[in-house]
Amino acid sequence: MAVRYKVCIDCSDPHLLARFWAQALDYVVEDHSPLIDSLLAEGAPIRDHLVEVDGRLAWRTAAGIRDPEHPVNAETGVGQGGRILFQTVPEPKQGKNRLHLDLHVGADRVDAEAERLCGLGATRLGEGHEEGGSRWIVLADPEGNEFCVA
Incomplete structure (x- = not known):
C-alpha cells in the first residue's frame, strides 16, 4: 500500500503562502474551522493559537491547501489527497x-x-x-x- 504524504513548507506567513499557492495550483485553502469550532465547544484552550482569516477561525501558525478533486474530511477540513501545509518557523x-x-x-x-x-x-x-x-x-x-x- 502506498504511503500518504503531504508537502510541508516552512515560512513566516502561512496564510499568505496558502493563498498564493492555492491560486498558483488551482487548489483550495483548507477550512479547518469545523475542527476549531468543535475544539472550542469542548472547552479546549486554543484561543491563543487562532487567528481570523477571511471571516473564519484558522490556526495562527499553519495553513493548508488541497486538491479540490480529492476527498476531504468534513470534520477537520483536511484534504485526503494532494495537499501542502505551510507552517510558521522562527528563522528566515x-x-x-x-x-x-x-x-x-x-x-x-x-x-x-x-x-x-x-x-x-x-x-x-x-x-x-x-x-x-x-x-x-x-x-x-x-x-x-x-x-x-x-
Missing part, C-alpha cells in the same frame, strides 16, 4: 531550496503562466534549458521559495 529562509516544485503547464504556456504567477506575487529569477530543448522559468514565491514553470 536561508540559501537555495533543497526541494522545489515544478509546475508543468506545457511549452506553449510557460511564458503566460510565469506572467500570471508574477501577477500573484511571484518573482522571476531566471530561465533554464536542458538537452532536448526543454525550457523552464525559475520563479520565487512571495517568501522567496524557488519553483519552476515548465
Whole structure:
C-alpha cells in the first residue's frame, strides 16, 4: 500500500503562502474551522493559537491547501489527497531550496503562466534549458521559495 504524504513548507506567513499557492495550483485553502469550532465547544484552550482569516477561525501558525478533486474530511477540513501545509518557523529562509516544485503547464504556456504567477506575487529569477530543448522559468514565491514553470 502506498504511503500518504503531504508537502510541508516552512515560512513566516502561512496564510499568505496558502493563498498564493492555492491560486498558483488551482487548489483550495483548507477550512479547518469545523475542527476549531468543535475544539472550542469542548472547552479546549486554543484561543491563543487562532487567528481570523477571511471571516473564519484558522490556526495562527499553519495553513493548508488541497486538491479540490480529492476527498476531504468534513470534520477537520483536511484534504485526503494532494495537499501542502505551510507552517510558521522562527528563522528566515536561508540559501537555495533543497526541494522545489515544478509546475508543468506545457511549452506553449510557460511564458503566460510565469506572467500570471508574477501577477500573484511571484518573482522571476531566471530561465533554464536542458538537452532536448526543454525550457523552464525559475520563479520565487512571495517568501522567496524557488519553483519552476515548465
